Each structure stands twice: as C-alpha cells, then as structure tokens.
Amino acid sequence: MSGVVHTSTAVASPAELAGLLDRHAYLCDDGLATACFLALRMGRPLFLEGEAGVGKTELAKTLARVLGAPLIRLQCYEGLDASQALYDWDFPRQLLHLRAAEAAGVADVARLEGELYDRRFLLARPLLRALETTPSVLLVDEVDRADDEFEAFLLEVLSDFAISVPELGTIRAEHPPVVVVTSNRTREVHDALKRRCLYHWLEHPSYEREVAIIRRRLPGTAENLAGQVARAAQRLRGADLLKPPGVAESLDWAEALVALGVRELDPETAARTLGTVLKYREDQERVVAGGLAALLGGG
Incomplete structure (x- = not known):
C-alpha cells in the first residue's frame, strides 16, 4: 500500500514527534519515536511488542491526541x-x-429484499469504522490473544485497507488509518503479519525515565516519592514474580500514595498499598517475606 496518512505530514522528524508526544505526557526514547515517525511517514502499521504495562496501548491513545484523530480500538480475545x-x-x-413493509402492503419482494441490506442496516465494527473514518487511529490491542484464523483475516485487511460486503460491494478507505498493533507475546504472532508492519520492542523504562514518567503524568508527586516508587518497581521486575509490575502499575502506586497524602514511602505504607502494584497474592506474600525495608532501601 502506498501513500501517507495525511495527518502525519505535519510531523517533520522523530524528534518533533517525541516532543508532541511529550506535550501529552507520553515520554518515549529515540528508538520508539523513530519507529512511530516512520510508521506515519511510510503509511505502515506499527507493531508494538513487549510485556504488559510498558506503554503500548497508551502510545496509541496519545498518538490519536497528537494527530487530532479519534481512537478506534479493537480489543482482541480468544474466539474473536x-x-x-x-x-x-x-x-x-x-x-x-x-414488518412495517408488510403492514403497508408492499408486494415487490425483490425491492424489499434489496432494502433489507441497505447501508443503514449495517453495523460497523472497529475495523470498518476505521476504514470509513478519516482521519483515525486504529488500535488492534493484544493481537496475540486472538486465534490464528483472525490473524490471517487481519493481515488481509491491513494489506488492502478494503473489505468486501457481498450485499454492498467493496468499501475502501479513502485515507488509510494510522494502525497500531500491540502484543504482550503470550504467543508468537505469525511472521506474515509482522512483515506487514514496522516492528518495535518496548522495554521497561530505565530508573531515570520511570521517575520522569511518574512526575510527568502525576505532577503532584514529590520527587523523592517518585524515586522511591520507581526504584521499588525496578527491583520488583528483577524478582521472581508471577506478574512483575509495568509502568501502569508504578503510576497506580504513585497515584494511590499521593491520594493518601504520602510524601515518603515507608515499609508500613508499602504493605498497605501493595495491591496497587502487585495483583497476585503469591507475589505479595513473596515480597513481604523478603522484607519491604530491603525493597525500599536506597541505592
């Protein structure tokens, strides 16, 4: 597919795009900014892979705000x-x-059948809405949760940005949507779909970047508290947990602490708020057994 989504032409460089994302409180590194910029400039879907909570979905949401386009989200699941x-x-x-036609005495069966499959009776789901909405950002979220058959169908749609409705004919996007596909890598996505996209793996942020993200998204967070939360989150990711926390959980933790009026995180407060950052009982028990003072220690 050739051509560029027209809303992307105003963005001149990866650095400019990173600045625009930053204005909407999304901090990204050079690699992600470049991948996102190239997806816009080349008119290719952006495939984001990484652990849950690293900011894949949030990037699509922020990108929609940057472009001034509606976000159309397709949440994937088994059986879709x-x-x-x-x-x-x-x-x-x-x-x-x-029934209304029958009550009115309409006798032209062929005409009535044609009216039943008029466009006004078609319910547009996310993919069709994205093709018909200009501009738009289409988020195909957690594609790894869908079945192989749906993945093959999605590849066909993303290749042509057109779909065929037997009763109406072909519906083609006048301007293809900006497409962001995400995967938590619960299974491997087929190479054919990845080849159609530009690929970027999202890592958990460094300590410094995580502090910056917390303070950017939650301006009321004291610098010291943001540092404690980020340091603890970094250590939790290095522990043997069923579900290590992502940035989303760090933000939840910081927001909860701010709501409680906490300015410095101590072991007692950490124990009371652990459910905002760890969502499995086994993980909480393991962390408490290891000592919360050690988790929160400096250095």
Whole structure:
C-alpha cells in the first residue's frame, strides 16, 4: 500500500514527534519515536511488542491526541471472529422494516429484499469504522490473544485497507488509518503479519525515565516519592514474580500514595498499598517475606 496518512505530514522528524508526544505526557526514547515517525511517514502499521504495562496501548491513545484523530480500538480475545471485528447486520431493525413493509402492503419482494441490506442496516465494527473514518487511529490491542484464523483475516485487511460486503460491494478507505498493533507475546504472532508492519520492542523504562514518567503524568508527586516508587518497581521486575509490575502499575502506586497524602514511602505504607502494584497474592506474600525495608532501601 502506498501513500501517507495525511495527518502525519505535519510531523517533520522523530524528534518533533517525541516532543508532541511529550506535550501529552507520553515520554518515549529515540528508538520508539523513530519507529512511530516512520510508521506515519511510510503509511505502515506499527507493531508494538513487549510485556504488559510498558506503554503500548497508551502510545496509541496519545498518538490519536497528537494527530487530532479519534481512537478506534479493537480489543482482541480468544474466539474473536471477522463479524465481531468488521461488520454485522442489524437484524432487529431489518425485522422491524420487514414488518412495517408488510403492514403497508408492499408486494415487490425483490425491492424489499434489496432494502433489507441497505447501508443503514449495517453495523460497523472497529475495523470498518476505521476504514470509513478519516482521519483515525486504529488500535488492534493484544493481537496475540486472538486465534490464528483472525490473524490471517487481519493481515488481509491491513494489506488492502478494503473489505468486501457481498450485499454492498467493496468499501475502501479513502485515507488509510494510522494502525497500531500491540502484543504482550503470550504467543508468537505469525511472521506474515509482522512483515506487514514496522516492528518495535518496548522495554521497561530505565530508573531515570520511570521517575520522569511518574512526575510527568502525576505532577503532584514529590520527587523523592517518585524515586522511591520507581526504584521499588525496578527491583520488583528483577524478582521472581508471577506478574512483575509495568509502568501502569508504578503510576497506580504513585497515584494511590499521593491520594493518601504520602510524601515518603515507608515499609508500613508499602504493605498497605501493595495491591496497587502487585495483583497476585503469591507475589505479595513473596515480597513481604523478603522484607519491604530491603525493597525500599536506597541505592
């Protein structure tokens, strides 16, 4: 597919895009800014892979705000099929129309059948809405949770940015949406889909960047408290946990502490608020057993 999404032409460089994202409280490194810029400039989907909570979904949301475009989200799950992602017919409205026509004495069966499959009875699901909305940002979230069959269907849609509705014909995007595909790598996504996209792996941020993210997203957080939360989160990611915390959990933890009026994190407060950052009982028990003072220690 050639051509560029017209909303991207105003962004001149990766550095400029990083600055625009920063204005909306999303801090990204040079690698991510470059991958995102190239996806816009080349009109290619951006495939973001990484552990949960590193900011993949948030990037798509922020990008939509930067471009002034609506975010259209397709949340993937096991069993998702084409009709749930693309379109469906509004059967209750079709039935009402049929009954109204019968009550009015309409005898032209062919005409009535044609009216039943008019565009007004078509329910646009996320993929079709994205093709028909200009501009738009399409977020295909957690594609690794969908089945192989849906992945193949998605590849076809992203290759042509067009879909065929047998009763109506082909619907093609006038301007293809900006597409962000995310995966938590619960399974490997097929190479064919990855080849269609520009790929970027999102790492957990460094300590310094995580402090900056917390203070940028939660300006009321004291610098010392942001540092304690970030340092503890970094250590938790190095522990043997079922579900290490992502940046999303660090932000939740910091927000909870600010809501409690905490300016410095101590072991007692950490124990009371651990549920904001660790979501498995086994992980909480392991961390408490290891000593919260050690988790919060400086250095």
